[in-house]
Amino acid sequence: MKKESFASLKEAILELYLSVKIRSDDEIDGYTEEQFKLEKQEMRQVDGFTLIDHIKSSIEILMNMKMEDNNEGESKIDRHFRGNRHHDEDEEEAEERRQRRKARKEAKR
Numbered sequence: 001m002k003k004e005s006f007a008s009l010k011e012a013i014l015e016l017y018l019s020v021k022i023r024s025d026d027e028i029d030g031y032t033e034e035q036f037k038l039e040k041q042e043m044r045q046v047d048g049f050t051l052i053d054h055i056k057s058s059i060e061i062l063m064n065m066k067m068e069d070n071n072e073g074e075s076k077i078d079r080h081f082r083g084n085r086h087h088d089e090d091e092e093e094a095e096e097r098r099q100r101r102k103a104r105k106e107a108k109r
Contacts, residue, residue, distance in 0.1 A: 010048045014040060017051045020058040 018040060023031065043051070 013051050017055050022058055022061050
């Protein structure tokens with residue numbers, strides 16, 4: 001395999017990790033494309049095998065969250081994956097998402 005193929009594979013593994021990484025609701029709400037890029041840059045120093053271990057751990061946590069889900073409204077796992085897609089959205093979409101979340105929280109009270 002060419003060296004650039006290994007680099008692109010590691011980059012894909014890194015992006016997979018950032019997609020499944022467990023984050024709190026507050027972290028998800030404030031997650032911006034700039035934060036995604038910064039975190040990605042910082043994580044480039046981590047070796048590929050460690051990234052795979054992080055992915056395994058995150059998936060185990062997500063599976064446990066899914067099992068604990070009590071089917072009330074949106075599941076924890078749905079919120080997690082919806083939240084980790086934020087680096088693809090623009091600021092207007094992010095603000096709309098925050099407003100919808102705020103309205104749902106207020107409606108539950």
